[in-house]
Structures are given as C-alpha cells and as structure tokens.
Amino acid sequence: MDEGKKTRTWEEIPGRERKDRAVTPAVGLGARLLCSRVPGLTPRQRRICSRAPDAVVAVSEGAREGLKECRRQFSRYRWNCTLPSTPSPSPLSHVVLVGSREAAYTYAVASAGVTHSVTSACARGNISTCGCDHRKRNIYSSGGWKWGGCSADIRFGIKFSRRFVDARETEGDARALMNLHNNNAGRRAVRRTLRTECKCHGVSGSCTMKTCWVTLPPFNAVGSYLLQKYHKAKTVTLHKSRQRATPYLRLEHGRRRSRRPRRSHLVYIHSSPSYCDRDPATGSLGTHGRTCNRTEKGSGGCDVLCCGRGYNTHQYTRQWQCNCKFFWCCYVTCHTCREEAEEHTCK
Template structure:
C-alpha cells in the first residue's frame, strides 16, 4: 500500500502523526501474526512466494481482514496518541459535574472519535468513489474501526481522605489492541462472500444494486475465494498434533525434541525477595513436512 499525495500532506500538517502511524503498523503486524500463528494463513501479504500472488490482487477474505485490521490499528493508535500528547490537534479537556452528591470529573481519556475521523480521512474512505468494490472496502474499514470502539470502557478513580470518594475522576479508555483481535478474527471467520452485480469498477451503484449488496453492518465482505494455502505451509511450526493435522494439509509432520528453560520452585527469601530455580524440560516440537 503506497502512500498517496494526500496521505503525505496529512502527515506533514499534523506533527506526530507519522510516528503514530508507524506504531499502528507495528502493533497491527505483531497482533495479526500472533493471532494467526497456527492458521494456514499466517497473516502474510503473499499467498504464494513462488507465484508472488499478493492478497491485494483481488478482494479475498484475507484482503477484507487486512483492511479492517489496518483501520482498527490506526484508530486505536491515534486515540491513544491524543491521550498521551503525541498528537496536538486533538485535546483532552475535563469537565466537572455533581453525581449522587459526589463531584465527578472527566479525566484525560482516549479520543476514539478523533481516531475514527483520522482513520477514515487517511484511508481515503470518503474519496474511494461509488463503485461496488469501493463500497465493500468501506464496509470492511468500518468493521475494523467499530471493533476497536467496542473495547471502549469508562475507568474511574476515587479521591478523598481516609479512603472516601468525595471526588471521582473518570475517563474513557480503550483496551489493549490485542483485546480486539479476538473480535476481528471472529469477523474474519464469519466474513460473507458477495458477487459483483454487472461487474465493472467504474459503474456507479444504483439503489436497486445497493439493496442487493447490503449485509450486516458488522460483517466483513469479500469477493473472491482464497487460493489453496496448503502450498505455503511446508516447514511451518504447528502447535500440537491436532493442529498439525489441519496446518500440514495431510502431508504429515516431523516431531523433534527441544529443551525449554523456565523458572520453577520459587520461594520467598529474606522477607521481600523471590528466588527461583531454572528448570529445563524436554518438549515436542512439530514441523510440517
């Protein structure tokens, strides 16, 4: 995904945005690779290295997921950047109000509304056109952003003498990005395949066509069936024997022994220190043929 002129201008206009976007990219890659570590698709942007088949050549299930993942990660990183002060165009202004005879102040929270706005502008959702593929990608981007928004929670902290709660500071906070990956992966597995009506990317959507394309608001949409991923799983590490049966596509797997070190027999020493031994255990290591 190359940066457009418009995206470059956004980064120049807002100091700190480039570093926030870099952090969003890293957290998206890390969370995705961890979540799909033992799946046939391991979050690679290439289906087949020999054929160099990119997931962006068409709108596969994986393509839809990556668009949602990128959108969610940007929205999350920007919202966090507002609260931490990395971004200057979004502010954190608290207000006070009386709640049940207690003063409740709004603390400095994650500005998800601004994160959502920046994400849509940066991914140029508004400027993608009115063709059918653009509508599908808009839907996938929205699913990613909404998955992050569902993690928003109110966090409060009490202030007062002797443990009383005369003043309560509250703010909205997003959970860790990994906490949203479970929901995003669920959307990946429940994605719906749609057909292009009167296929041409240049043709505008009529009301009749729009009704035929409509799906649930929180549903990922893709157009083409994923190619056979079994050709890319040779040499992959699988979790256990049941996982190998799926990941290795019936080719079998190699079992080897590996030594794993861990802390064990921990005990308290001299009141306030924890002392542990180092234990070495032989474990099975599975690799697809």
C-alpha cells in the same frame, strides 16, 4: 517563498476547527521532505502527511501494531497474516491480497490500529491539533458520578484515520468498496471496545464521589473482537441500480438479496484459498515447515495445519536455569534443568 506567508495545517482548511494554528514555511518544507521519504503513500496521503506530520507518526505506529496483532491472532491458522509483496512491506502500503475474508481482517485491523494509535497519541499530547475529549467534562451521569479526567478523543482518531487510510481507495470498483467497508468496520471496533474507568474520592476510600472517563482498551482486545467478526464475515457482490448514481455492496446470500451489510460486518468478495501451498497471488506462503501441535484437533493441530501431508518429529534436549538462590551478598547460584522435548513441523 514570501517570508511573511504561512502554510496551513489540515485542521485550518475552510470549515475546519482550530484556525488559530499555523506552520512556518521551514516546518512545512521539513514535513514535505519527511513525508516524501515514507514508502507506500499515495499523493493524497503525502499531502495529509505534510500538513500533519506528527499525526502520521502515530499512523505508522498504528499500522505496524495492526499488522503485529494480525499475526498474533492468526499464528495458529494456515494463513498467519503473511503479506506476499515484499519481505518487509511498509505498514502504510496497499495490501495486495485476493478479496477474501483474510483480506477483510487485514484491512480492518490496520484501520483499527491507526485509529487506536492516533487517539492514544492525542491523549498523550503528541499531536498538536488534538488532546483529551472534554465534551462531557464536569457533567454528572444518571448514576451520580461525574465525567472528568482525560477521555480518549475517539472522534478525532476516527476522523483522521478515515481521512488518511481511506485515501488509498480511489478506483470505485468492488474491491475498493470492500476495503472501504472493512476500514470503517475496524474503526467501529475501536469505538465499540472503549472502556469507562473511574476513580473514587472520599475519606478512607469511602467513594463519596466518583470521577469517570473513557479510555482505550488494550489493542489485543480490538484484535480479538475483529477475529469474531472475521468468523462471521459476509459475502458481498457489487450492485448497480438505476436509482443510485454510484454502485454499492449487497449481501450475496440471505432472504433479502438487496439487503446491504451492516457497517460492523467484515465483508469479502472472493472465497478463501486453502493456504496449504505457496501462492503469492493469493497471499499464501503455504504451511510447509510450520510448527504444529500433534495432540490438538483444531487450528494449530498438525492434522489441520499440515493439510493432510503429515509432519516431521524432531527430538531435542531443552535446558534452562532453575532452582536459583540468592546469597547475601551478592551472588546467585542456579541448577541446570534438562528435559527431552519434541517439535513437530509440517511436511
């Protein structure tokens, strides 16, 4: 390789901004080596990774956070966000699930996690090609307060997430279009849940002037927002028309059958299985052995979670340190408390 030749970052492609940055051949070679070892990437994703390895670190963290949030939100459901492919699938790999509303949530929350993580990394200065969003800086609002501080650059986060995450979908069939729609819905969820934080300035906290900025919400707020969308998810079908060169998704039910779903909707193409029994093809590990609540009637209750098979009751003694006291100086004494407890697991 010519010593004077330089490789370009993804921002330096013609039409992109920040053309003054470049990566040395040694750094580019190291990035390609790093990206070649990341499992589950498509060729296009590897190219993006080699041009922006610092951003892809945030992508990986965001995908893991999305999977973690999915498991938290569905911990009391029959399907608890278990992925069938491998014991510990790569968070950047293609999720293999039947095209159900559970798959819709999985793709949306993973895309949201990537958007959230990349935007957060920009604000912390961990990505060289982005930072804070200063478009409104020093501009006064209609309420009299001034935009300032480090606002989250959500535009960059959405742009990079779309570029990287959507690169997996290349088929153009109903499932790929479903995944792309839900990816976009996840990114929109992050934008929808952004918050405005303010700080007062003045003598003795008089707040004679207030500075505000846009900040990311805790990611569990995004997960909860998407769970509401999950419960209202729409069934769609692939539609082809002579007027359009490419097929598109349209609502299966409704007064206007040709109406397309809103961009904020989660959409799915297949009905959900019961998830009562193990079936790797649908992403179901079954509910055998799952802990349930005997007195609860809804999700998480033994009647629903165990699918009518009944449950086993295990009695045990729980003990812990209690009534602890600190004595000067320097030791602590505690009592040992015990109680009889029960645990219920599905048959």
